[in-house]
Amino acid sequence: MPQNILTRIQKIFNQHFGEPDYIVRSPGRINMIGEHTDYNLGFVLPAAIDKAIYMAIGKREDQEIHLVAADLEATYVTTIENIAYSHLEWPDYILGVVDQLLKAGYLVTGFNLVVAGDVPLGAGLSSSAAVECATCFALNTLFALGLDRKQMVQLSQKAENEFVGVQCGIMDQFASMFGKKEQVIKLDCRSIEYAYMPFDTSDIQIVLMDTGVKHSLASTEYNQRRIECEEGVRVIQKKYPTVVSLRDANSNMVNECLKTGDPIVYNRCTYIVEEIQRLQDACINLVQHDLPAFGKKMFATHDGLSRLYEVSCKEADELVAAVRNEQTVVGARMMGGGFGGCTINLVKKGRSEELIEKVSGIFYSRFSRPLKTYLVNIDDGTSLALLNNEQ
Ligand code: GLA
Numbered sequence: 001m002p003q004n005i006l007t008r009i010q011k012i013f014n015q016h017f018g019e020p021d022y023i024v025r026s027p028g029r030i031n032m033i034g035e036h037t038d039y040n041l042g043f044v045l046p047a048a049i050d051k052a053i054y055m056a057i058g059k060r061e062d063q064e065i066h067l068v069a070a071d072l073e074a075t076y077v078t079t080i081e082n083i084a085y086s087h088l089e090w091p092d093y094i095l096g097v098v099d100q101l102l103k104a105g106y107l108v109t110g111f112n113l114v115v116a117g118d119v120p121l122g123a124g125l126s127s128s129a130a131v132e133c134a135t136c137f138a139l140n141t142l143f144a145l146g147l148d149r150k151q152m153v154q155l156s157q158k159a160e161n162e163f164v165g166v167q168c169g170i171m172d173q174f175a176s177m178f179g180k181k182e183q184v185i186k187l188d189c190r191s192i193e194y195a196y197m198p199f200d201t202s203d204i205q206i207v208l209m210d211t212g213v214k215h216s217l218a219s220t221e222y223n224q225r226r227i228e229c230e231e232g233v234r235v236i237q238k239k240y241p242t243v244v245s246l247r248d249a250n251s252n253m254v255n256e257c258l259k260t261g262d263p264i265v266y267n268r269c270t271y272i273v274e275e276i277q278r279l280q281d282a283c284i285n286l287v288q289h290d291l292p293a294f295g296k297k298m299f300a301t302h303d304g305l306s307r308l309y310e311v312s313c314k315e316a317d318e319l320v321a322a323v324r325n326e327q328t329v330v331g332a333r334m335m336g337g338g339f340g341g342c343t344i345n346l347v348k349k350g351r352s353e354e355l356i357e358k359v360s361g362i363f364y365s366r367f368s369r370p371l372k373t374y375l376v377n378i379d380d381g382t383s384l385a386l387l388n389n390e391q
Pocket of ligand 1: 034037038039169171172336337
């Protein structure tokens with residue numbers, strides 16, 4: 001764990017409030033394959049990474065909530081009785097979780113909290129889900145609420161859906177909470193059953209390339225994609241009443257029921273049913289240690305996201321095009337909700353530096369700005385980082 005962040009967060013907490021009771025770490029996430037499939041009740045294949053949100057928390061004697069965002073040098077104060085949307089963005093991921101806990105009848109009283117981290121913000125690595133999971137884990141520990149990890153995931157997702165207003169699926173919060181070193185999580189988003197699958201990185205470096213595009217349109221467009229998928233289900237259902245989500249559909253049904261209808265709905269649903277199947281096939285590739293076949297599917301996912309689901313952007317398309325024929329790149333695609341964020345690249349070990357240099361050049365000549373990249377490793381999920389009295 002990065003000691004500098006822990007020391008800093010502890011110091012800031014000391015300056016404002018004295019000694020914290022707990023420090024919690026909750027990581028960002030990557031997703032190997034299975035994009036926009038979670039809210040269609042399909043599968044996803046995410047993992048937690050070694051970039052995380054850290055939260056120091058301490059109980060208060062009153063009903064006040066004092067929040068400090070160390071990286072933003074911002075503070076926010078409210079009370080348990082007055083939880084409301086802040087319009088400042090960062091407090092809302094914390095307040096949303098408090099709101100859900102209170103609505104579910106859990107006893108939460110006043111607390112002090114300092115948040116910091118090294119998950120790049122707005123880069124599509126789910127810093128917001130990490131903040132929600134960290135908050136839920138911290139409050140669960142502080143007030144001995146007795147929630148298990150699945151309950152914390154669902155509550156954090158609900159906070160994002162209802163308080164923040166993004167109709168996200170369950171993937172980001174699940175990955176942050178359940179991540180495990182060197183493993184990806186195959187999550188069935190319908191049953192919420194999951195299995196860890198080894199992801200061997202002895203020959204691979206995971207490289208994220210940041211489009212630098214902050215996805216401001218993302219939440220409206222994201223919610224719109226959900227509506228389009230639901231519309232597809234509604235039409236398919238007329239012929240196949242047992243289909244309640246695109247998880248239950250297949251390409252034949254999509255062709256039969258949607259091909260002559262709205263072309264947008266048809267394209268969206270085509271991508272989703274293909275992607276759900278692609279993930280299943282990709283998992284077989286993983287089990288068989290066939291990384292080249294796995295990587296090819298990542299490129300196919302990118303094409304589907306870009307052309308059929310239309311959630312890519314020109315920067316992400318350019319970044320994927322720039323690596324597609326590179327011998328050192330096993331697979332690459334845009335990752336996460338889209339409209340910006342990062343591409344994920346599986347690069348042969350020891351070759352990332354030269355690749356980054358080459359792609360940075362291409363990116364600069366095309367967009368006149370430097371390319372930011374992050375080398376990440378698969379890491380454990382949400383946990384206590386350091387108990388105050390364990391120093
Ligand atoms: C965002 C959402 C997730 C998921 C991805 C796309 O990250 O928060 O629930 O839908 O987009 O796969």
